[in-house]
Amino acid sequence: xxxxxxxxxxxxxxxxxxxxxxxxxxxxxxxxxxxxxxxxxxxxxxxxxxxxxxxxxxxxxxxxxxxxxxxxxxxxxxxxxxxxxxxxxxxxxxxxxxxxxxxxxxxxxxxxxxxxxxxxxxxxxxxxxxxxxxxxxxxxxxxxxxxxxxxxxxxxxxxxxxxxxxxxxxxxxxxxxxxxxxxxxxxxxxxxxxxxxxxxxxxxxxxxxxxxxxxxxxxxxxxxxxxxxxxxxxxxxxxxxxxxxxxxxxxxxxxxxxxxxxxxxxxxxxxxxxxxxxxxxxxxxxxxxxxxxxxxxxxxxxxxxxxxxxxxxxxxxxxxxxxxxxxxxxxxxxxxxxxxxxxxxxxxxxxxxxxxxxxxxxxxxxxxxxxxxxxxxxxxxxxxxxxxxxxxxxxxxxxxxxxxxxxxxxxxxxxxxxxxxxxxxxxxxxxxxxxxxxxxxxxxxxxxxxxxxxxxxxxxxxxxxxxxxxxxxxxxxxxxxxxxxxxxxxxxxxxxxxxxxxxxxxxxxxxxxxxxxxxxxxxxxxxxxxxxxxxxxxxxxxxxxxxxxxxxxxxxxxxxx
Numbered sequence: 001x002x003x004x005x006x007x008x009x010x011x012x013x014x015x016x017x018x019x020x021x022x023x024x025x026x027x028x029x030x031x032x033x034x035x036x037x038x039x040x041x042x043x044x045x046x047x048x049x050x051x052x053x054x055x056x057x058x059x060x061x062x063x064x065x066x067x068x069x070x071x072x073x074x075x076x077x078x079x080x081x082x083x084x085x086x087x088x089x090x091x092x093x094x095x096x097x098x099x100x101x102x103x104x105x106x107x108x109x110x111x112x113x114x115x116x117x118x119x120x121x122x123x124x125x126x127x128x129x130x131x132x133x134x135x136x137x138x139x140x141x142x143x144x145x146x147x148x149x150x151x152x153x154x155x156x157x158x159x160x161x162x163x164x165x166x167x168x169x170x171x172x173x174x175x176x177x178x179x180x181x182x183x184x185x186x187x188x189x190x191x192x193x194x195x196x197x198x199x200x201x202x203x204x205x206x207x208x209x210x211x212x213x214x215x216x217x218x219x220x221x222x223x224x225x226x227x228x229x230x231x232x233x234x235x236x237x238x239x240x241x242x243x244x245x246x247x248x249x250x251x252x253x254x255x256x257x258x259x260x261x262x263x264x265x266x267x268x269x270x271x272x273x274x275x276x277x278x279x280x281x282x283x284x285x286x287x288x289x290x291x292x293x294x295x296x297x298x299x300x301x302x303x304x305x306x307x308x309x310x311x312x313x314x315x316x317x318x319x320x321x322x323x324x325x326x327x328x329x330x331x332x333x334x335x336x337x338x339x340x341x342x343x344x345x346x347x348x349x350x351x352x353x354x355x356x357x358x359x360x361x362x363x364x365x366x367x368x369x370x371x372x373x374x375x376x377x378x379x380x381x382x383x384x385x386x387x388x389x390x391x392x393x394x395x396x397x398x399x400x401x402x403x404x405x406x407x408x409x410x411x412x413x414x415x416x417x418x419x420x421x422x423x424x425x426x427x428x429x430x431x432x433x434x435x436x437x438x439x440x441x442x443x444x445x446x447x448x449x450x451x452x453x454x455x456x457x458x459x460x461x462x463x464x465x466x467x468x469x470x471x472x473x474x475x476x477x478x479x480x481x482x483x484x485x486x487x488x489x490x491x492x493x494x495x496x497x498x499x500x501x502x503x504x505x506x507x508x509x510x511x512x513x514x515x516x517x518x519x520x521x522x523x524x525x526x527x528x529x530x531x532x533x534x535x536x537x538x539x540x541x542x543x544x545x546x547x548x549x550x551x552x553x554x555x556x557x558x559x560x561x
Contacts, residue, residue, distance in 0.1 A: 042127040043117050045095075049242045051174040052100030054092050055115055064118040069102060069111050069138050071128035076088075080106055106175070108238040110137040145171040145242025146230040151219070155251035158345040162220040163250055165190060165205075167230055169213045171239075180517035181213030187235060190226030192247060194221035196344055197306045221245045225250035241393050254347030256283040257291050261338035261352035262300070267443050268330050270358050273314075276326040276338060278352060280318050290322030296342040298328045302349050307342035307369050315341065329481055333358045333443070348443045357443035360385055365420065368388055369435050371455035373544035377407065377429035379437045382422050386444040388415030394427045400434035400452050401443040407435075410495035431549065432456035458548045459487040460495060462540055465553035472532040474560045480528045482553055484520045492525030499543040502528040505555075507535040517543070532560050 041058035048054055066084035070077040080102040086094045094117075102111070113129040113136055129136025156163055169182035186209040194201050219225070231244035231246035261278030268274045276298045276509065282291040296318060300311030316326030328336075339351035367381035379394050390412045395404040408427030430434070435455055439448040446521035465482035472478050480502050486495040502515045503523055515530045528540065541552035543551050 003128065036383075041125070044065040044135055045113050045115070045129060045138065047090075047141075047240070048095065049143045049145065049172065049240075051143065051172055051177065052096035053058070053100050053113070053138055055086065055094040057094060057117060059119060061120055062094070062117045063120060064087075066115040066116040066205065066527075067100075067138075069100065069112065069140075070130070071106075071111065073112050077112075078103075080111060099172075099174050100138065100140075101174065101177060104149045106140060107170065108141045108175075110134075110139050110141075112136055113138045126211065136424055140174055141239055142239045143174075143242055144169060144232045144234075144239050146188060146232060147213075148247035149230050149245055149247055151248060151250055152222050153250075155253050156221065156344075156345070157253040158255045161222075161345060163206075164216055164219050165219050165230070165247070166214065166216045167207075167245075169209050169215060169232060171213075181211070182232070184209055184211040185235075186213075186215075187233040188217070188230055189214050189233050190217045190219065190247070192219060192221055192225050192475060193221035194225045194344075196223040197304075197342075199306060200226075219248060219250070221252075229278045237427075253345045254345055255291075256347055257281060257340055258283075258288070258350055259296070259339060259352050261316070261354065263354060265355050265357070267357045267359065267441075267507040269446075270331055270360075271329060273327040273329050274356070275325060276314055276316075276328045276336075278324070278338060279322045280324065280340060281322050290320065291318055291340070292320045292322060294322070294324075295401070296324045296326070296338065297337045297341045298326075298336050300336065302336045302337055302351060303342065304349055307344070309341065329357045330358050332360075359441055359444055359446045362387065362390075362439065362445040362448045364448070367437070367450055369437075369450075369453045369455060371429050371435075371457060373457065373548065373550040375429045375431070375457075375549060376426050377435055377455065378424065378426045379435070380422075380424040381437075381450075382420040383412055383439065383448075384414070384420045386446075387412055387419070389413070390439060390442060390445060392419070392423060393440070394425065395436050395437075395438055395497055396430060397452070398430075398432075399549040400454065404436070404438075416535035429455065431459055447546075457544075460498075460542050460544065460548050461485055461492070462500070462542060462553040465540055465556070467538055467556050467558055471559055471561050474534060475531045476556065478530050478532040478538070480530070480538060480540060482526060484524045484526065484551070494520075494522065495548075496520055496522045496524060498524075498545075498548075500528070500540050501543055502525045502530055503539050503541065504530070504533065505537045506533070506537075507537075509536075512539075532558065534560050 043058050044056035046054040065086045068082040069080045088094050115127040118124045147168050147170045150451045152164040153530045170179050172179045173181045174463045190205045191204045201222050205217040207215040209215045228247035229244035233242035259280040280291040280294050281288045281469050297309050298313045299309045314326050314328030316324045318324045331441050336356050337351040339349050340346050362385035365382045370378045392410050393406050394408045396407050397404045408426035412423050423448045434452045436452040437450040441447040463483050484495045484498050487494040498520045503512045504515050505512045506534040516528050517546045520526045520528050537555045537557050538556040539553050544550045
């Protein structure tokens, strides 16, 4: 936009630079002092990377703009450069199309700028950069930036997870108005963002230029590089970095694989290691081949979105044949999943599913052991924990130490509500000894042994049992006699005061019927009388108390006349 040139006196057209001072002395500008008193509206002074100057004005109706660079903020500071060769566009505002060259020998640095501009109607405004600090300075410095970049490949994959970025950095020197290679040793920072799963991952690298301005950096995005830039890191005061240069996108290509792993099932203790082994293969142009170097994990879950490994239990690396073997540690019973460690380079997660059992501790409650008069041992109580369908064994030991002998086994029912399962089972016991209930380790519960308990009773026996007469008449009196003894101190002794019962089983009947009871005398003798009801079998049994075993006599068949 050059319209303002045709509206200005000829002296301005022929001497665009360094002549404004002389022009202001002419009669055409006799009203300047009152015009300068008007309110100014410069919004910004910007140094372009091409060495030019950009001026922002709040009033877009200006017809002419002049920029003057001074050596310092002093009122009488020398002018280093002055130009009114500024054009306007809506993006940059008023700006020079060419670099602004300061007086020869001017040191690199920041210098204050005065702005003069004319509004419609001839009003001239003046703005002094010396009064506005850093916002009123022109940067007379080297401008260094990245001119070009390129990757050595169009995508990354499992075998090539890094790409080499090459580029060149260049420097514009406002003192000479020329552009050349950046200084050797200039630092370039490369930053990027990559798409990983449903999220993004940031990364960075640095490079240093050689004497031709060239540099290179290794970029490992971890996924598809969607955006990035290369920027100069200013290392000297005389240099201003240009805006960063955008990187091209870098795609990613995934690898398809398949995997087998074991054991299919295993039982381990919490916190203990077990071994996972198997083989992994990858799909190539030549078919399925060993996936050498594949990172393999075993975990309690998979994450197809974020490429994390939930519940990691162990990990390893496949060898040249694609085989792997590594220790894994389980905390609780679970299904396990063995697969290649997720990344953008491996595509979909393919896993081998197995099951690991980690038994938990159990306990007994309301536990009891008892021995009845018939030598039957009863164990009852509750098994607490993961108790459904658990095997229990009743064991006996003569002295409470090894060896222990199995008497009876049983299985708890299905676990329903809560964390306990009631049990009750019996077995044939002994006259004296120790008993316990044992739960051998299962997939659900660790081994569990109840406290041992001594159970015993006194043995008894009935001897000298007889009935008289041998052939009684029907309904005549039948007398049964005998002796009840007990084993104490290793000897059989009379048991006095014990209750004995006379029983009768009629001929052709399978049922016994008790007839009469009596108590033994001090010699353990007893006498029981009854009617001879008919042909049948007679006997006597001891009605044992809580300290004695049951005993019974031999049976005698009586033929009634």
